[in-house]
Amino acid sequence: MRNPAPTLYPIHDLLAERWSPRSISARPVEPAKLKSLLEAARWAPSSSNMQPWRFLVATRDHPEQWQRLFDCMVEWNQGWVRASPVLILSVAALLTPEGKQNHHAHHDTGLATQNLLLQAVAEGLVAHAMAGFNRGLARETLSIPEAYDPVAMIAVGYPAEASDLPEAYREGEARPRERRALNETVFGAGFGLPSPLLQEGAG
Numbered sequence: 451m452r453n454p455a456p457t458l459y460p461i462h463d464l465l466a467e468r469w470s471p472r473s474i475s476a477r478p479v480e481p482a483k484l485k486s487l488l489e490a491a492r493w494a495p496s497s498s499n500m501q502p503w504r505f506l507v508a509t510r511d512h513p514e515q516w517q518r519l520f521d522c523m524v525e526w527n528q529g530w531v532r533a534s535p536v537l538i539l540s541v542a543a544l545l546t547p548e549g550k551q552n553h554h555a556h557h558d559t560g561l562a563t564q565n566l567l568l569q570a571v572a573e574g575l576v577a578h579a580m581a582g583f584n585r586g587l588a589r590e591t592l593s594i595p596e597a598y599d600p601v602a603m604i605a606v607g608y609p610a611e612a613s614d615l616p617e618a619y620r621e622g623e624a625r626p627r628e629r630r631a632l633n634e635t636v637f638g639a640g641f642g643l644p645s646p647l648l649q650e651g652a653g
């Protein structure tokens with residue numbers, strides 16, 4: 451199933467086609483594709499090239515590992531994630547090599563994650579990020595050190611039909627995708643001030 455973004459201005463297909471479906475097939479993902487997703491993440495930009503991201507990856511080939519990630523998720527997410535052949539937890543390193551706080555750790559981990567999500571689209575896969583998981587439990591059961599923060603769970607797999615989902619999730623799958631208007635997001639001379647770029651007739 452596809453659900454491309456109805457964009458106001460043209461954007462690259464890869465971006466328009468990325469979305470967060472809940473219908474994910476149980477079909478295994480080829481290790482080579484999975485490695486490409488992680489390689490894409492590796493090439494994200496980061497503040498001082500600190501590369502604060504880490505990824506814990508679990509496939510169904512290692513059921514105990516997969517289950518450990520699955521068990522951290524909130525019930526709502528478990529309901530649709532249960533078919534996903536791959537679960538990934540992104541983790542951010544909070545400190546610089548000098549032991550200071552890296553204020554962009556989460557930002558840069560997000561950049562790497564977006565690279566992963568977009569590479570998934572390029573590979574014919576879908577990848578859906580989630581905040582709905584128990585971060586304390588993840589820290590404990592996955593032995594995540596204090597200087598690292600669990601950031602997001604990501605379900606990866608081949609797309610499936612909405613009809614494969616439990617009923618509670620089907621309606622959301624068909625919902626049109628929405629975004630706040632560009633002029634509420636993009637400002638000009640100061641916060642909240644209109645951007646001349648978006649004014650009528652600006653081209």
Ligand SMILES: Cc1cc2nc3c(=O)[nH]c(=O)nc-3n(C[C@H](O)[C@H](O)[C@H](O)COP(=O)(O)O)c2cc1C
Pocket residue numbers: 468469470471527578579580581582583602627
């Ligand atoms: C950090 C993050 C956390 C999210 N958490 C959840 C979640 O716990 N459960 C869920 O079903 N979707 C989750 N989503 C998916 C968002 O709901 C989705 O990205 C948003 O509605 C926009 O839709 P789109 O990704 O299809 O464009 C999350 C996305 C991100 C980036």
